Amino acid sequence: MKLTLMVFSIGIPLAAADSCIDCHSVLEGSLQAPAKSFANDVHARFGLSCADCHGGNRSETDPEAAMSKAHGFVGKIPRTAVPDRCAHCHSDARFMEKYKPRQRVDQLAQYKTSVHGKRLASGDLKVATCIDCHSVHDIRDVKNPLSPVHPLRLPETCARCHADKAHMAGYKLTTDQFASYRKSVHWQALAERGDLSAPSCASCHGNHGAQPPGVGSVAAVCGTCHVMMEDLYKKSPHEPVFAAMGAAGCVVCHSNHEIRPPSVAMLAGPTAVCSQCHDAASAGGMAAAEMSRQITSLEKALARSDEILATAQQSGMEVSEALLRQREGRENLVKAAVAVHAFRAAAVQKPVKEGLAIAAETYQAGVGALEERRFRRLGLSVSLIVIALTLLGLRLAIRSIEGGSTKTSSIAER
Amino acid sequence: MASTPEPSPTPGWFEERIGLRSIRAFLAHKTVPVHAGTLWYYFGGVTLFLFVIQVLTGTLLLLYYRPSAAEAYESVQFIMTRVQFGWLIRSIHSWSANLMIFSAFIHMFSVVFLRAFRRPRELTWFSGIGLLGLALAFGFSGYLLPWNTVSYFATKVGTDMAAAVPVVGRNLARFLRGGNDVGGATLTRFFGFHVAVLPGATTLLLLAHLALVQKHGMSSPQWAVDDYGRKGQPVPQMPFFPNFFLRELMAWYAALGTLGFLAAVLPWELGVKADPFAPAPAGIRPEWYFLAPFFTLKLIPSHIWVFEGELVGLLGFGLLAVWWVALPFWATDRQGHERTRWVTGAGVALLAYLASFSALGYWR
Numbered sequence: 001m002k003l004t005l006m007v008f009s010i011g012i013p014l015a016a017a018d019s020c021i022d023c024h025s026v027l028e029g030s031l032q033a034p035a036k037s038f039a040n041d042v043h044a045r046f047g048l049s050c051a052d053c054h055g056g057n058r059s060e061t062d063p064e065a066a067m068s069k070a071h072g073f074v075g076k077i078p079r080t081a082v083p084d085r086c087a088h089c090h091s092d093a094r095f096m097e098k099y100k101p102r103q104r105v106d107q108l109a110q111y112k113t114s115v116h117g118k119r120l121a122s123g124d125l126k127v128a129t130c131i132d133c134h135s136v137h138d139i140r141d142v143k144n145p146l147s148p149v150h151p152l153r154l155p156e157t158c159a160r161c162h163a164d165k166a167h168m169a170g171y172k173l174t175t176d177q178f179a180s181y182r183k184s185v186h187w188q189a190l191a192e193r194g195d196l197s198a199p200s201c202a203s204c205h206g207n208h209g210a211q212p213p214g215v216g217s218v219a220a221v222c223g224t225c226h227v228m229m230e231d232l233y234k235k236s237p238h239e240p241v242f243a244a245m246g247a248a249g250c251v252v253c254h255s256n257h258e259i260r261p262p263s264v265a266m267l268a269g270p271t272a273v274c275s276q277c278h279d280a281a282s283a284g285g286m287a288a289a290e291m292s293r294q295i296t297s298l299e300k301a302l303a304r305s306d307e308i309l310a311t312a313q314q315s316g317m318e319v320s321e322a323l324l325r326q327r328e329g330r331e332n333l334v335k336a337a338v339a340v341h342a343f344r345a346a347a348v349q350k351p352v353k354e355g356l357a358i359a360a361e362t363y364q365a366g367v368g369a370l371e372e373r374r375f376r377r378l379g380l381s382v383s384l385i386v387i388a389l390t391l392l393g394l395r396l397a398i399r400s401i402e403g404g405s406t407k408t409s410s411i412a413e414r
Numbered sequence: 415m416a417s418t419p420e421p422s423p424t425p426g427w428f429e430e431r432i433g434l435r436s437i438r439a440f441l442a443h444k445t446v447p448v449h450a451g452t453l454w455y456y457f458g459g460v461t462l463f464l465f466v467i468q469v470l471t472g473t474l475l476l477l478y479y480r481p482s483a484a485e486a487y488e489s490v491q492f493i494m495t496r497v498q499f500g501w502l503i504r505s506i507h508s509w510s511a512n513l514m515i516f517s518a519f520i521h522m523f524s525v526v527f528l529r530a531f532r533r534p535r536e537l538t539w540f541s542g543i544g545l546l547g548l549a550l551a552f553g554f555s556g557y558l559l560p561w562n563t564v565s566y567f568a569t570k571v572g573t574d575m576a577a578a579v580p581v582v583g584r585n586l587a588r589f590l591r592g593g594n595d596v597g598g599a600t601l602t603r604f605f606g607f608h609v610a611v612l613p614g615a616t617t618l619l620l621l622a623h624l625a626l627v628q629k630h631g632m633s634s635p636q637w638a639v640d641d642y643g644r645k646g647q648p649v650p651q652m653p654f655f656p657n658f659f660l661r662e663l664m665a666w667y668a669a670l671g672t673l674g675f676l677a678a679v680l681p682w683e684l685g686v687k688a689d690p691f692a693p694a695p696a697g698i699r700p701e702w703y704f705l706a707p708f709f710t711l712k713l714i715p716s717h718i719w720v721f722e723g724e725l726v727g728l729l730g731f732g733l734l735a736v737w738w739v740a741l742p743f744w745a746t747d748r749q750g751h752e753r754t755r756w757v758t759g760a761g762v763a764l765l766a767y768l769a770s771f772s773a774l775g776y777w778r
Binding site: 316317318320321376377379380383384387388390391394395397398401402 | 491494501657660663670674675680681682684686
């Protein structure tokens with residue numbers, strides 16, 4: 001018995017008595033809910049409990065004594081005090097070292113610079129505090145897919161307030177960001193392809209220090225991922241013009257939340273974004289049309305190669321090398337789309353030229369494969385005719401040997 | 415009036431060295447029974463013909479194939495795209511492997527239904543089953559050699575099954591893989607099995623099988639013996655040479671035409687190069703001749719009572735194999751009477767199981 005106790009005391013930490021959980025578990029409604037959901041809370045996993053946030057003494061079995069002010073019991077924490085309450089531990093590097101040594105400890109400092117933090121400080125109780133995003137009593141690790149701030153769930157979490165017209169009334173903000181974001185290429189990457197590195201709200205606005213990117217910093221925010229585009233844009237003739245106009249860089253052409261997959265239709269045609277500022281006959285209009293023409297020609301050439309290679313592949317021809325080259329051709333298409341951000345037709349020309357050369361090569365590979373297929377089928381036909389004639393010859397030889405009779409009895413008599 | 419040429423008093427050059435006359439005399443005496451089931455006799459020869467095709471095309475592939483994880487896929491790709499008629503040789507090799515196994519199965523079931531395994535042909539049956547096992551081993555080892563994704567993961571699944579064999583499973587899997595997992599060492603090892611160990615074993619067993627066939631001759635089914643016996647006649651016989659041989663030659667030509675058609679119209683795919691660090695793609699399955707046991711193992715629950723389901727499945731297959739190999743012993747009762755219905759029932763049941771479970775394994 002002693003040995004058993006010793007093994008348990010060494011291997012598994014004995015659950016400390018927690019009168020908060022014990023009592024609230026048998027209560028009803030909102031008094032019971034925190035005790036029930038706390039079992040899933042990341043803090044419970046590390047041995048923390050109600051008293052670590054709400055004060056009081058969890059080892060006292062008498063409710064009066066457990067929730068006495070003498071033990072620092074504060075009860076329900078006011079919304080304005082929530083950030084400081086969380087920061088009590090989360091801003092303490094020494095304390096956090098014991099549980100999450102790699103976690104940042106500047107969340108409160110950042111929060112205070114955010115729109116949320118500033119408005120809370122000014123007495124606006126509707127703005128988000130820690131618990132509005134991270135939940136309360138069932139706080140999960142950010143990497144846990146059930147956490148409301150997991151990358152896949154974050155847009156919906158932000159939208160709980162930002163898409164609620166009643167909640168947002170009086171803030172002079174639209175409530176269509178989430179609906180717009182769900183039409184974007186970023187949402188497609190995040191939700192449809194499951195790419196957790198795809199940007200969601202916090203990627204551009206920040207998380208704890210959340211605020212809209214200023215006009216001057218939009219290009220830098222987008223450039224965090226789209227490095228090449230930002231670099232080309234900053235050297236382009238558009239940058240000083242947009243800056244002088246007070247226009248927010250990338251957003252002028254690509255929008256902010258509803259960022260659609262880019263296409264040549266943005267350069268020329270009835271839905272072109274360039275035509276919003278440039279006449280078709282102007283230098284800018286003509287450059288846009290030329291870039292569109294070049295990229296379209298590469299797209300068509302690659303599509304033509306795709307088609308012939310697919311036909312060859314369906315016929316069982318080995319065209320994997322050409323298909324690999326075709327990928328290089330597509331890379332040039334991407335490079336050309338990136339080069340558009342220099343807003344000069346000459347910049348687009350180089351990758352387009354290289355891509356066209358590859359497309360011509362892969363198309364020839366497809367033509368060669370189909371020619372080879374024709375040759376094989378011709379060879380097969382000739383071979384089958386020869387085989388059929390041989391079979392006929394053999395049959396005649398057998399008939400001749402067996403005297404023209406196929407009856408087994410006559411064969412047997414031989 | 416034409417005079418009959420007199421036999422030469424001195425033997426010819428070849429006659430002196432080879433003894434063609436004795437071979438001719440031997441062939442003249444060899445006969446094949448003629449009855450309603452004579453057609454099935456051709457499948458042994460067709461299997462042999464396809465094996466010869468395997469040896470010839472395999473030898474040609476060896477000229478360019480490189481048995482290492484870094485070069486295997488590229489070398490097969492080179493054979494298919496750069497080597498003159500390399501695509502044809504590789505496709506014929508792959509298709510003839512499959513047709514050979516298919517033909518071997520037909521041969522085995524025809525032997526069962528014609529009762530050709532009866533005394534004194536038990537050893538012929540054992541050697542034939544051994545050859546079928548070697549053909550399956552050829553298929554399993556050759557499947558990995560192009561080193562593509564499907565073959566890589568199918569080999570992983572196959573060697574995992576070997577690991578589930580009681581007592582020796584882990585060591586058997588390590589022996590097959592040349593390590594703890596399928597990798598470059600497995601490829602080199604499988605190549606060794608495929609081009610040295612298995613051909614050697616097959617040649618010896620094939621010679622034994624042919625010698626036994628030669629010794630005992632072709633078996634006449636009991637119903638043919640009875641039918642002709644009632645008429646007071648023996649089962650009619652056809653001279654092996656040239657009558658049967660020419661017919662066999664026709665079957666070989668037909669097989670050659672089928673091979674050419676398949677190779678030209680449905681060339682064997684190369685697939686995508688294996689990436690041992692990539693997750694297994696969906697729908698991985700072995701070659702068709704392993705589909706029935708593969709699908710059966712998928713249906714077996716993970717645990718049956720206190721035993722692992724896979725272990726129970728493998729034990730079941732082991733017992734089934736032993737029972738099937740021992741067919742000549744249980745096909746007759748102690749009084750020497752044939753258990754015709756038992757044998758036919760077992761053959762039909764096994765055939766139905768293999769056909770239906772292979773189809774289910776392919777489509778589901």
